[in-house]
Amino acid sequence: MKKTLIAAALATVFAGSALAQSGPVKFAFIGELSGAGAVSSTNFRDGALMAIDEINAKGGILGRKIELKQYDTQTNPGTARSQMQKAIDEEPYVILGPIFSGIVKVSMMLAQQAEIPQIMGGEASDLTQQGNAYLFRTSFGQQVSMPKIANYMRDSVKAKNVAIVWVNNDFGKGGRDNFTKEMNARGIKIVADLSTESGQTDFAADVVKAKAANAEAIFVYLNEEESARFLREARKQGIAVPLIGETTLLGQKVIDLAGDAANGARGHVGLSADIPVPAVAEFKNKFNARFKYVPDHNGIKGYTGVYAAAYATTKLGKFDSKALAKSLHGMTISPKDEPGILLETTWDDKGDIDRISYIAEVVDGKQKITSELPKLGK
Amino acid sequence: MSRARILLGSATGLIIVAGLIAAPFGLKPYGIYILTLWAVTAIAAIGLNLTLGYAGQISLAQGAFVGIGAYAAALLTTHGWPLGAAYVVAALACFAIGWLLGYPALRVQHHYLAFVTLAFSTLIYLVLRNEEWITGGIYGISNIPRPSLFGYLLRSPRDFYYFCLANLALVSLAAWWLIRSPWGRAFVALRENPVRALSLGVDTRRYTLMAFALGAALGGISGVLYAPLVQYIDPTPFSLLLSLNLLLMVIVGGSGYFFGPFVGAVVAVLLPEWLQSADRLYDALGPLSDVMRFVLPPDALKYVAKHYLVAYAIFVMVLLVFRPSGIIGFFQRRFTRRKPDTPPAAPVTQAKVA
Numbered sequence: 142m143k144k145t146l147i148a149a150a151l152a153t154v155f156a157g158s159a160l161a162q163s164g165p166v167k168f169a170f171i172g173e174l175s176g177a178g179a180v181s182s183t184n185f186r187d188g189a190l191m192a193i194d195e196i197n198a199k200g201g202i203l204g205r206k207i208e209l210k211q212y213d214t215q216t217n218p219g220t221a222r223s224q225m226q227k228a229i230d231e232e233p234y235v236i237l238g239p240i241f242s243g244i245v246k247v248s249m250m251l252a253q254q255a256e257i258p259q260i261m262g263g264e265a266s267d268l269t270q271q272g273n274a275y276l277f278r279t280s281f282g283q284q285v286s287m288p289k290i291a292n293y294m295r296d297s298v299k300a301k302n303v304a305i306v307w308v309n310n311d312f313g314k315g316g317r318d319n320f321t322k323e324m325n326a327r328g329i330k331i332v333a334d335l336s337t338e339s340g341q342t343d344f345a346a347d348v349v350k351a352k353a354a355n356a357e358a359i360f361v362y363l364n365e366e367e368s369a370r371f372l373r374e375a376r377k378q379g380i381a382v383p384l385i386g387e388t389t390l391l392g393q394k395v396i397d398l399a400g401d402a403a404n405g406a407r408g409h410v411g412l413s414a415d416i417p418v419p420a421v422a423e424f425k426n427k428f429n430a431r432f433k434y435v436p437d438h439n440g441i442k443g444y445t446g447v448y449a450a451a452y453a454t455t456k457l458g459k460f461d462s463k464a465l466a467k468s469l470h471g472m473t474i475s476p477k478d479e480p481g482i483l484l485e486t487t488w489d490d491k492g493d494i495d496r497i498s499y500i501a502e503v504v505d506g507k508q509k510i511t512s513e514l515p516k517l518g519k
Numbered sequence: 520m521s522r523a524r525i526l527l528g529s530a531t532g533l534i535i536v537a538g539l540i541a542a543p544f545g546l547k548p549y550g551i552y553i554l555t556l557w558a559v560t561a562i563a564a565i566g567l568n569l570t571l572g573y574a575g576q577i578s579l580a581q582g583a584f585v586g587i588g589a590y591a592a593a594l595l596t597t598h599g600w601p602l603g604a605a606y607v608v609a610a611l612a613c614f615a616i617g618w619l620l621g622y623p624a625l626r627v628q629h630h631y632l633a634f635v636t637l638a639f640s641t642l643i644y645l646v647l648r649n650e651e652w653i654t655g656g657i658y659g660i661s662n663i664p665r666p667s668l669f670g671y672l673l674r675s676p677r678d679f680y681y682f683c684l685a686n687l688a689l690v691s692l693a694a695w696w697l698i699r700s701p702w703g704r705a706f707v708a709l710r711e712n713p714v715r716a717l718s719l720g721v722d723t724r725r726y727t728l729m730a731f732a733l734g735a736a737l738g739g740i741s742g743v744l745y746a747p748l749v750q751y752i753d754p755t756p757f758s759l760l761l762s763l764n765l766l767l768m769v770i771v772g773g774s775g776y777f778f779g780p781f782v783g784a785v786v787a788v789l790l791p792e793w794l795q796s797a798d799r800l801y802d803a804l805g806p807l808s809d810v811m812r813f814v815l816p817p818d819a820l821k822y823v824a825k826h827y828l829v830a831y832a833i834f835v836m837v838l839l840v841f842r843p844s845g846i847i848g849f850f851q852r853r854f855t856r857r858k859p860d861t862p863p864a865a866p867v868t869q870a871k872v873a
Contacts, residue, residue: 145735146680166773175828213795217755217756218659218749218751218752218753218755218756219745219749219756222552222749222750222751223549223552223553223556223792225551226548226552229548229549230547230548243658243753243755244656246659246661246751247661247749247750247754250750250751265657265658309648309649309657310657311657311658314656314657314658327795429855461692467745501592
């Protein structure tokens, strides 16, 4: 009896060590699965799940399947920190998420100390400015998207006075601060600076103020539902000046909610499921078929994030978190080499990304791309 | 109180304290972090238990005081001050603000008082978010340093855990003394029957204000520890939700019982974490798990782990429906067969399931 027990124990130990080399490779997803960030993070998570299942169906990375563990931050910084610690105690190869910038901020230090690459969804500009060599974006930071929209404001809209309507959370405030800076740099005056609440339903007063300011264009930087409500109110009060937005304002969800009022809205689209690239359209259909809802840009972020880690690992030829972080800096992944990346993407030395983006307009209830902006590095 | 009961009580207490001291050696950093969070939260709950459980004054502002304490600590320590300064500033500021907040309690009671404190809580949240020049607004304050004690930096999770545990011990002793002092008796008199208390010569006005001020000061101290624990703060954690959560801890643990807040904090901080890893229970049990599998199928545990917030909410609802005096109240009644000397306050309907 005793002997069999010892033999069994030994067998377990050996099996364990063998497993560490050929068993599944651990990915950790840490995100806002409940609370205010649930919609964005569920999108990101489902995108990542889809990519992982596709990669596993093809035999995994270097012959090892990916195993995804999920951790819920509840959109609460205190919980986020504990969940990040929990994720790191399990020694994952890569960490995906979180999505909200504030939640990224409270948790990124831990991943950095553990030297595990963190591929996240936050867009606040200061995240990548702190010298964290393990943090990677999956979309433009606001320091990239705001200059693009500012150039558009100056060159195409030719506005001298603009109003800005923004939502008072970390996303809106960060965008507003960057936008203001870029406007000042281009000598464009901000004549109305209107802060609104997340979840606000009545935008009548804000539209009145924007109108009274005699702006030549209004920059609308709100989350999806609030964007639609603002567009409806602006239409109701007969605002004639262009309504300019960044990604969110021109998204399909806003168009669906705002109806006719969305027509004429225009601006910059960094990443969306509506961009005219066949691979993205195919992604959107696959996603919709599996999860029964239309993905937003966060779905693409999760999906491409997993493919980036998988591609870089295959190039590396081994599983080494530290080396992975090093190799992702300065790496360009093209859909020719890895179709899962959808759009050619370059990571710079800070973990910021560079990609093509688009200028679009809403025409007859559809997002219509009017021009393509090249990668900054080209 | 019989001798056997005292023996049983002290033995249980000793085992728990020994367990808390030994715990970090068997835990990964995550487990230590959660235990530290428990200790920090328990301090705020002890404060609220003084205000609500003993003095009977309902407050939905305890989370705001934790916020004031946390911001005081974050601002002072990131500007080079020691954490000791933050203790003094936070405790004094919260005591003073708590005292002022007590004035409405002299005029309004119950639901009305709840709304007054709720408004205050919202006000503090808005100040933290909008007064960017001092609080950093929604960007929050990052890189909050861990404190040093006698020149020794409490950087590791284990060191900081012991630091917080020591704080909890000191606060507990102070609360223990307070409850047994004439002040504590006056608080209970105030809760049970303010008119009779007044007729017996208790200065109800002063004790009402004191109940608020002391509870608030403990909230502030909890915040002073929270900031260096998480090392990043923004206004979100100090919204109304935290106040409701602290209220839940006091009620679930047993309002008006000394050990209520400790147990309540276990339920609010540790239980959701345990439920989240319920599916790994059998990995931990070893050979015993083969027996357990017949009683509780692993699939059920997997379901609990996946929907842990739902399971948690159901647990709290069932508990409050069947045991309105909280967990400690339940055990006290079961083991003593006589009415407890400090009956629990009336159940509060605003208790929110987080």
